[in-house]
Amino acid sequence: MSVVGFDFGNENCLVAVARQRGIDVVLNDESNRETPAIVCFGDKQRFIGTAGAASTMMNPKNSISQIKRLIGRQFSDPELQRDIKSLPFSVTEGPDGYPLIHANYLGEVRAFTPTQVMGMMLSNLKGIAEKNLNAAVVDCCIGIPVYFTDLQRRAVLDAATIAGLHPLHLIHETTATALAYGIYKTDLPENEPLNVAFIDIGHASMQVCIAGFKKGQLKVLSHGFDRSLGGRDFDEALFHHFATKFKDEYKIDVSQNAKASLRLRAACEKLKKVLSANPVAPLNIECLMDEKDVRGVIKREEFEEISIPILERVKRPLEKALSDAGLTVEDVHMVEVVGSGSRVPAMIKILTEFFGKEPRRTMNASECVSRGCALQCAILSPTFKVREFQVHESFPFSISLAWKGAASDAQNGGAENQQSTIVxxxxxxxPSVKALTFYRSxxxxxxxxxxxxxxxxxxxKISTYTIGPFQSSKGERAKLKVKVRLNLHGIVSVESATLLEEEEVEVPVSKEQLEETSKMETASSETAPASGDSDVNMQDAKEAIDAAGTDNGAPESTDKPVHMETDSKAEAPKKKVKKTNVPLSEVVYGALKSxxxxxxxxxEFEMALQDRVMEETKDRKNAVESYVYDMRNKLSDKYQEYITDVEREAFLAKLQEVEDWLYEDGEDETKGVYVAKLEELKKVGDPVEVRYKESLERGSVIDQLGYCI
Ligand code: ATP
Ligand code: K
Ligand code: MG
Incomplete structure (x- = not known):
C-alpha cells in the first residue's frame, strides 16, 4: 500500500511520501519540489506540470492553469466569472450549466471538464510519486481547501479516480498543516490546550484554522477563509498598475493581447517576489507589444499602497475564526503562517497587528500541506506505525435535510409544507452519522x-434522495430510519433507509406498558423539530459510526440533536423489530455520473498512451541521433582498424545521410520508423563493434597470461 500525500495547489503542487525514516517531499523529473499546476495541450501530446509551465508562453491559449478554481463550480458562479476573465484559455458554459475548457489538442479543438484536467494533473503527480517510490501508487491523501463545497469535494474524488488514485482521506489543507505541526511536538500540554492559529495564504485563497493541541491530539476549533484572497491578487494589482502606466507612456493596451497580458502578469509576479526582499524593484520587458520594450520601477511603499484593498480583507476571516472558536486573541498562544503568498511583508504586518504578536514561521511554508497529507495517509495505513495522534476535525458548514411534510403525502403537496432540520x-x-426517523405511508x-x-x-441544494417504495404491514404510516453520513472527506449523503416494523409480541404486554409506549410517542411528537414537523426525529447514529470503523478517533457528536430518540421502546424485550432495507435513489446536482x-x-488512458507514445518516439529519435554522432566519432577513432577504408567511407556517408534526414523528411516520423532506422545503421555498425570487442577480449586474455607467466 502506498503512503503518499498530495498538495494540489492553485499554482504549485507537492508530493510527499512516507518512508521508514520519515516523510520526504520528493523531486519531480526536473528536480524541483514544486510542480506547477498546468496542463498544456499540444499538437501531438500533452505537457503537464513543469513541462506544461515551460510551454505556457509559447502556447498560452492551450495551457490550462488555475484548475483548482474551476472544479465543481457552476459556470454562472460569480467568482468563476471573475476568474475566467483573466485566463488566457477559453472556458464556456456546458449544456449542464458547468464550465467546459477548450483547447487545441491533436490538431482539433476539444472540450474538457475541469475535473478531467485535474485528473491529468493528479496523474502526473502520481507518476512523480511512483518514480520516487519505485512502486505503484493508488492509496493517498489529498489536501483540499476547507471551503470546498460538497460538489467540489466530489469533483476531487472523481479527478482522483480518473488519475487511478484512491484517496483514503480528502483532508483540509490547514488541518494537514496542523497535523504536521503537532505530531512532532513532545511538549504538548496534558490539560489546558495550546491554541494555535494557522494561516495559509496561497495563490488564490486564504485559510485560517484555530486548533487546540494537547498531548497526543489536536482538535480543530474553527475555520475562516476568503476564497479569493491570495498571492495572485497582488500580481493583479501590480498588473493593473503597470498596464495603466504603459497605456499612457507607451500607448499600448496589454489587455487586448493575450500573450502580452500573460507576460506582464508573469513579470509582475516576479516583481512581487523581489519586493518581498527589497525596498525597490524594476520591471523590464522586451518587445512586450507592438515591438515596444517597456520599463518601470516600483517601491515597496507604493506597492503596499496599491495593495490596500487586498490587505483590508485579511482581518475578516481571522475575526470569524476567532469568534467561531469562542476565543479572543489573548487565548491564541501561537500564530503559524504558511503558504508562499504570506511572504509579502505587508501580510505579516497585518497579522502581527491583529494578534498582537509576531506570527511564526516554524513550518516549511510550502511543504507542510503535502507533509501533513502524507502523515495522515501513514496514520490510516496499516503498514506504517505512527505515533498515536488523534485529529478531531470539524466541518465548516451547516447541512440540513429538507422534505415535504407528511400531510402533503396525499393532498396539497404545497411548498408551504416544506420542512427542514439541521443535521x-x-x-x-x-466523520459523523445521524439517524432520522420518518413516519410515512x-x-x-x-x-x-x-x-x-x-x-x-x-x-x-446538494442532492435529492428518493426513498421507497416500501410497504407497511399495517397499511398505516410506516416508521423509517434514515441514516445520513458526513464522511471522512466532508461529503454528505443519505446512506440507508430502513423500515422498522414491530412484530407480534410473544410475551403478552401489560396495559401499562402499552400506554407507556404511546405516551412516549406523543412526547416525541411534541418535542419534534423546531420546524414543527412531527414526523421526524433525529439521533446520533453511534452504532453506524462504530460499524463503519472509520471513526478516525473523532469524538461522538456532543451537540444536542433536534430530538434525541432513545430507541429504548424499540428494544424493549416484549417487542421485536423487523428491519427491512428500503431502496434509495440519489441525484447529486452537478456531479458526474459513474x-x-x-x-x-x-x-485519460488514451491520452496518457498518446503521451507515452510521443515520449517514446522522441526517445527513439534521440537514439538515432546519438548513434550517428557516437558512431562517427568511433569510426575515426577506436573502430578505425576494424573496418576497411571503403566500408568506412560508405558508412560515414550513410550516417551523414541519416543525419540530414533527421532534420528534414525524418523530423516528424513515427516511433517505428526511428526504430527501423536505428536497426538499419546497426546492421552496418554492429559487426564493426563486435570485431572491436573481440579484439579487446583477446587483448585482455593475452595480458592476463603475460602477467601470469
Ligand atoms: P492555493 O493554496 O491557493 O491552492 P498554492 O498552494 O499553489 O495555492 P502557494 O504555493 O502557497 O500557493 O503560494 C503561491 C503564491 O505565493 C503565488 O501567488 C506566488 O507568487 C507567491 N509567492 C511565492 N514566493 C513569494 C515571495 N517570495 N514573495 C511574495 N509572494 C510569493
Ligand atoms: K502549494
Ligand atoms: Mg496551498
Whole structure:
C-alpha cells in the first residue's frame, strides 16, 4: 500500500511520501519540489506540470492553469466569472450549466471538464510519486481547501479516480498543516490546550484554522477563509498598475493581447517576489507589444499602497475564526503562517497587528500541506506505525435535510409544507452519522442542502434522495430510519433507509406498558423539530459510526440533536423489530455520473498512451541521433582498424545521410520508423563493434597470461 500525500495547489503542487525514516517531499523529473499546476495541450501530446509551465508562453491559449478554481463550480458562479476573465484559455458554459475548457489538442479543438484536467494533473503527480517510490501508487491523501463545497469535494474524488488514485482521506489543507505541526511536538500540554492559529495564504485563497493541541491530539476549533484572497491578487494589482502606466507612456493596451497580458502578469509576479526582499524593484520587458520594450520601477511603499484593498480583507476571516472558536486573541498562544503568498511583508504586518504578536514561521511554508497529507495517509495505513495522534476535525458548514411534510403525502403537496432540520451543524465532527426517523405511508424524497449559503458560493441544494417504495404491514404510516453520513472527506449523503416494523409480541404486554409506549410517542411528537414537523426525529447514529470503523478517533457528536430518540421502546424485550432495507435513489446536482467518470477514465488512458507514445518516439529519435554522432566519432577513432577504408567511407556517408534526414523528411516520423532506422545503421555498425570487442577480449586474455607467466 502506498503512503503518499498530495498538495494540489492553485499554482504549485507537492508530493510527499512516507518512508521508514520519515516523510520526504520528493523531486519531480526536473528536480524541483514544486510542480506547477498546468496542463498544456499540444499538437501531438500533452505537457503537464513543469513541462506544461515551460510551454505556457509559447502556447498560452492551450495551457490550462488555475484548475483548482474551476472544479465543481457552476459556470454562472460569480467568482468563476471573475476568474475566467483573466485566463488566457477559453472556458464556456456546458449544456449542464458547468464550465467546459477548450483547447487545441491533436490538431482539433476539444472540450474538457475541469475535473478531467485535474485528473491529468493528479496523474502526473502520481507518476512523480511512483518514480520516487519505485512502486505503484493508488492509496493517498489529498489536501483540499476547507471551503470546498460538497460538489467540489466530489469533483476531487472523481479527478482522483480518473488519475487511478484512491484517496483514503480528502483532508483540509490547514488541518494537514496542523497535523504536521503537532505530531512532532513532545511538549504538548496534558490539560489546558495550546491554541494555535494557522494561516495559509496561497495563490488564490486564504485559510485560517484555530486548533487546540494537547498531548497526543489536536482538535480543530474553527475555520475562516476568503476564497479569493491570495498571492495572485497582488500580481493583479501590480498588473493593473503597470498596464495603466504603459497605456499612457507607451500607448499600448496589454489587455487586448493575450500573450502580452500573460507576460506582464508573469513579470509582475516576479516583481512581487523581489519586493518581498527589497525596498525597490524594476520591471523590464522586451518587445512586450507592438515591438515596444517597456520599463518601470516600483517601491515597496507604493506597492503596499496599491495593495490596500487586498490587505483590508485579511482581518475578516481571522475575526470569524476567532469568534467561531469562542476565543479572543489573548487565548491564541501561537500564530503559524504558511503558504508562499504570506511572504509579502505587508501580510505579516497585518497579522502581527491583529494578534498582537509576531506570527511564526516554524513550518516549511510550502511543504507542510503535502507533509501533513502524507502523515495522515501513514496514520490510516496499516503498514506504517505512527505515533498515536488523534485529529478531531470539524466541518465548516451547516447541512440540513429538507422534505415535504407528511400531510402533503396525499393532498396539497404545497411548498408551504416544506420542512427542514439541521443535521450537521457548523463545527460538527468529521466523520459523523445521524439517524432520522420518518413516519410515512409511501415513497418520499428528502433534499440535502446547506443551511446557510452566506459563506458559500454554491446553490443551496446538494442532492435529492428518493426513498421507497416500501410497504407497511399495517397499511398505516410506516416508521423509517434514515441514516445520513458526513464522511471522512466532508461529503454528505443519505446512506440507508430502513423500515422498522414491530412484530407480534410473544410475551403478552401489560396495559401499562402499552400506554407507556404511546405516551412516549406523543412526547416525541411534541418535542419534534423546531420546524414543527412531527414526523421526524433525529439521533446520533453511534452504532453506524462504530460499524463503519472509520471513526478516525473523532469524538461522538456532543451537540444536542433536534430530538434525541432513545430507541429504548424499540428494544424493549416484549417487542421485536423487523428491519427491512428500503431502496434509495440519489441525484447529486452537478456531479458526474459513474458512467461519465468511467468514460473519463478511458479517455485519460488514451491520452496518457498518446503521451507515452510521443515520449517514446522522441526517445527513439534521440537514439538515432546519438548513434550517428557516437558512431562517427568511433569510426575515426577506436573502430578505425576494424573496418576497411571503403566500408568506412560508405558508412560515414550513410550516417551523414541519416543525419540530414533527421532534420528534414525524418523530423516528424513515427516511433517505428526511428526504430527501423536505428536497426538499419546497426546492421552496418554492429559487426564493426563486435570485431572491436573481440579484439579487446583477446587483448585482455593475452595480458592476463603475460602477467601470469
Ligand atoms: P492555493 O493554496 O491557493 O491552492 P498554492 O498552494 O499553489 O495555492 P502557494 O504555493 O502557497 O500557493 O503560494 C503561491 C503564491 O505565493 C503565488 O501567488 C506566488 O507568487 C507567491 N509567492 C511565492 N514566493 C513569494 C515571495 N517570495 N514573495 C511574495 N509572494 C510569493
Ligand atoms: K502549494
Ligand atoms: Mg496551498
Amino acid at each position: 450537521f451543524p457548523k463545527g460538527n465532527p468529521i 409511501g415513497t418520499f424524497s428528502v433534499d440535502v442542502q446547506y443551511s446557510d449559503v452566506k459563506d458559500l458560493q454554491a446553490p443551496p 458512467v461519465e467518470v468511467e468514460k473519463a477514465v478511458e479517455k
